[in-house]
Amino acid sequence: MADTPASDTFTTGMKTRRSVLGNAHVDRAESNKTPFDEPFQTLITEAAWGRVWTGTHWTKRERSMVTIALLAALGHYDEVAMHIRATANTGATAEDIREALMHVAIYAGVPAANHAFKIAKATLAEMETAKP
Template sequence: MDDELYARGMKVRRAVLGDAHVDRATQKITDFDRDFQEHITRHAWGAIWDRPGLDRRVKHLITITLMAALGHEEEFAMHLRATRQTGVTADEVKEALMHVAVYAGVPMANSAFRIAKTVFAEMEQQP
């Protein structure tokens, strides 16, 4: 079961984040973080992201909102770049960040808007 869960997780991870990102991340794995990387691939990507009930776009928008609300700037930016794979739009991110302002606070939303503007501008410059 674990190997199947890992394989499912890696498939979803690649679909959401893109092969290039996942390849870079897996090349950086060391003995120190191997167990952790396998854990998140199995449990976050395989068990949660691959669950039925919500489509991948909705899950991605929820994840983006949570990363913004919790102030996880690096993960937030990574997931913004991954919107190319999931079809989450900049307008949807903007609306989600408006919710962050109300429910998590204006400073969290302010930081998230700043990061989103930078990331989306960079994405516009890329093919």
Template sequence: MSGGRTEHAGGADAGQTPLGHQMERTSQEILDAGMAVRREVLGDAHVDRAEAKKDATTEDFQNLISRYAWGTIWTRPGLDRRMRSAVTITAMVSGGYWEECAMHLRAALRNGLSRDEIKEILLQTAIYSSVPAANVAFKLAQEVFAQVDEDLAAGRPL
């Protein structure tokens, strides 16, 4: 990067917005965008469950997730959702965050990654992060894929 311009494979500034892209939006617009992306990626059922569990203890944390993870990072133009899902799966496996990993394995399918692509992500993660963690992740992927198959067969959304 030089002179405040973002360089990437598509060339200089090919659709890129500076890091402060969210500064032109109000706090409420960021939250609203975050909730919209969160619903698109994770599904209404997941978000509705999380929202229903909000209380005085967790409300600020849920808003933080919606505003910053979903409304600021996931709305950035530099990576598509498939790539963001790939990166997120890798981070969840590397950190051993299994509940979040399961959620993001399902989200990756919603974002257009195939099961074979997820398998390749887990193989890559095994080499550069941890074979034991990838072993757990493969078992988790089997469970998630089986649940997805069951849900789809029953006419439930991905």
């Protein structure tokens, strides 16, 4: 990939991305990166992780709940599962997830929330099974 030095925002973003999603996820994403999608990976690392997720007004727990609700409302279910797994690192609880999805039902529609609940239940069960 490119040999340009990482910006401070990228470096901060990568640290935050790892703290939320975990090293295994980020390492996998980085190893799958190609010259084609490298600019996109840089964009999300700098913008989402280096700017939005590093803001100081909300906690990672709060950002996690909002992110899950938005992704569910928009029907981005693969991302919902990924961010539910990330709650192990953000401090959002199963109850927090439930409440976020209840908001989705009221403000974005029952079908979106229904499918997100299905994904959340499966992902939380998977996480419980994986506990040591």
